[in-house]
Amino acid sequence: MSFSHTFFSSLFVLAFVSPLLASAHICTDQFLTEVSQMNITEKFCNTKTLKVEFGWNFNNESRRLDIAFGGRLHGETGWLAWGLNPVGPHMVGTRALIGIKRQDGTLEALKYNITAATKIGCQLLPSKDIGLDVRNFSFVKVNIGYYVIRATIFLPKEYNSSKANVVWQVGEHATESGPLMHPTSIKNFDTAEVIDLVSNKVIGYTAHRRRQLRTAHGILNIVGWGVFLPIGVIAARYFRKFPEEWSWWFVAHVSCQMAGYGLGLIGWGLGLWLGNHSKYYIFQTHRNIAIIIFTFATMQMFSLKLKPKATDEYRKYWNMYHHFLGYSLLAVVSVNIFYGIRIFGENKAWKWSYVGLLGTLGGVALVLEVYTWIKFFLNKVEEKKHGSKDQISAAVIPAPAVQGATITAPAPAVGAAT
Numbered sequence: 529m530s531f532s533h534t535f536f537s538s539l540f541v542l543a544f545v546s547p548l549l550a551s552a553h554i555c556t557d558q559f560l561t562e563v564s565q566m567n568i569t570e571k572f573c574n575t576k577t578l579k580v581e582f583g584w585n586f587n588n589e590s591r592r593l594d595i596a597f598g599g600r601l602h603g604e605t606g607w608l609a610w611g612l613n614p615v616g617p618h619m620v621g622t623r624a625l626i627g628i629k630r631q632d633g634t635l636e637a638l639k640y641n642i643t644a645a646t647k648i649g650c651q652l653l654p655s656k657d658i659g660l661d662v663r664n665f666s667f668v669k670v671n672i673g674y675y676v677i678r679a680t681i682f683l684p685k686e687y688n689s690s691k692a693n694v695v696w697q698v699g700e701h702a703t704e705s706g707p708l709m710h711p712t713s714i715k716n717f718d719t720a721e722v723i724d725l726v727s728n729k730v731i732g733y734t735a736h737r738r739r740q741l742r743t744a745h746g747i748l749n750i751v752g753w754g755v756f757l758p759i760g761v762i763a764a765r766y767f768r769k770f771p772e773e774w775s776w777w778f779v780a781h782v783s784c785q786m787a788g789y790g791l792g793l794i795g796w797g798l799g800l801w802l803g804n805h806s807k808y809y810i811f812q813t814h815r816n817i818a819i820i821i822f823t824f825a826t827m828q829m830f831s832l833k834l835k836p837k838a839t840d841e842y843r844k845y846w847n848m849y850h851h852f853l854g855y856s857l858l859a860v861v862s863v864n865i866f867y868g869i870r871i872f873g874e875n876k877a878w879k880w881s882y883v884g885l886l887g888t889l890g891g892v893a894l895v896l897e898v899y900t901w902i903k904f905f906l907n908k909v910e911e912k913k914h915g916s917k918d919q920i921s922a923a924v925i926p927a928p929a930v931q932g933a934t935i936t937a938p939a940p941a942v943g944a945a946t
């Protein structure tokens with residue numbers, strides 16, 4: 529099976545099968561057994577992003593809410609947080625119950641008011657009063673390897689039980705003074721839902737639908753900017769004139785760049801749409817690099833209209849500009865693809881698929897580059913032997929140096945005349 533076949537089939541699985549698997553969100557039997565003493569049943573228990581499980585039992589008359597929130601903490605330190613936000617489904621304003629695992633192995637259960645100051649990096653400090661009547665609050669490690677927060681809350685009137693903003697988080701680091709910043713992949717931001725506590729209906733939770741769009745965004749960007757553009761450049765670099773002359777190189781170059789630009793543009797637009805719909809966070813660096821990509825690629829596409837003729841005097845300057853922008857574009861594209869994969873944070877398959885793809889394209893370019901130089905030196909030797917500098921010298925100069933020479937060569941080959 530070829531590499532491209534494997535690559536595209538794994539992307540297909542990632543795009544269409546994994547979201548279906550991810551949407552099965554009933555609690556595990558082990559967790560249900562663990563929380564059964566709290567009268568939490570399967571109906572009011574779900575697995576959530578970050579592989580945590582949340583079960584509850586709500587009495588609409590007394591407004592008593594019993595919650596159990598469990599997940600794994602793999603590192604030496606870490607924390608689990610669960611909270612309610614009276615304002616909206618987001619981090620700032622959340623009244624959180626946090627279970628902290630310290631380096632010495634001790635566990636602590638503390639209450640916190642998460643404010644805008646927390647978001648800009650101020651140390652999170654525990655609060656006595658978080659505006660909620662919290663009882664029986666505990667944080668323990670249970671037999672199934674989970675750490676579990678348990679608590680009873682008497683829900684105040686300002687919290688709408690049929691539209692409760694539930695927010696959760698898992699952090700990997702904690703110090704003596706408290707929990708530290710959690711990871712910043714998209715999974716850590718998809719951690720707020722509006723839930724009807726009475727019927728267990730999730731209102732306005734769009735993460736699963738978004739997941740498919742994000743996957744489509746990733747694939748379109750990888751295929752468009754990350755596959756078609758480099759293939760088009762390989763066609764222009766190695767098949768224009770030297771080491772091989774292929775009369776269709778120009779068609780191949782322009783078609784690949786147009787296809788890549790088209791697909792990339794759709795992926796880019798989808799990214800902007802997703803970004804605009806994520807109200808509470810922004811991936812600024814990814815977004816800025818994306819804007820640079822769009823600008824560079826659009827400038828390259830202007831060549832369709834603005835490219836000087838092969839015989840024009842200033843063509844060599846256009847060549848320099850077009851080459852420089854083209855290679856810079858390839859560099860920023862791969863940086864942003866790695867960046868995107870990191871924030872997507874799904875699993876290592878994306879990263880390694882792209883590394884494999886980059887390695888294949890790089891490998892092909894390397895082989896062709898080596899072939900170029902070998903042919904160049906062989907031609908030089910040949911030239912010396914025959915003492916002739918005419919035809920051969922015009923044809924042997926390798927691609928990097930060819931720009932000026934291509935134009936001044938006495939009889940440019942078909943490809944070079946474009």
Ligand code: HEM
Pocket residue numbers: 609610611617618619620622624626642646647648649650652695696697699707708709710716717718719720808809810811
């Ligand atoms: C330990 C201290 C914490 C720090 C320093 C921190 C910091 C941040 C930062 C910088 C962002 C990204 C915002 C952006 O890109 O605009 C964020 C997002 C988020 N955090 Fe935290 N966070 C902390 C604790 C928590 C806790 C305890 C929770 C849950 C109870 C939480 C839930 C979220 C959620 C749901 C988001 C997504 C964006 C949003 O809803 O605002 N964070 N956090």
Ligand code: HEM
Pocket residue numbers: 757761764765766768781782785789824825826828829830831832833835847850851853854855857927928931934944946
């Ligand atoms: C995003 C789109 C594009 C990118 C990234 C790109 C990139 C490149 C690169 C890197 C090279 C140099 C290859 C080498 O090392 O020799 C090149 C050459 C070339 N490209 Fe493009 N290109 C794009 C679009 C276009 C378009 C739309 C045209 C159509 C006019 C075009 C026409 C050419 C020509 C004529 C050459 C050969 C220049 C020479 O004689 O040195 N390119 N392109």
Ligand code: HEM
Pocket residue numbers: 714738742743745746747749750753795796799800801802803804806809810811812814815817818819821861862864865866867868869870871872
């Ligand atoms: C060169 C390629 C790429 C470009 C030009 C690009 C462009 C963008 C843009 C403009 C945004 C919106 C940022 C914001 O406003 O917050 C975005 C978001 C995002 N991108 Fe990319 N991206 C690229 C590659 C990738 C890849 C390969 C992945 C991996 C799957 C990816 C995953 C994401 C995710 C998860 C978001 C956040 C979406 C959300 O807020 O819901 N990107 N991208």
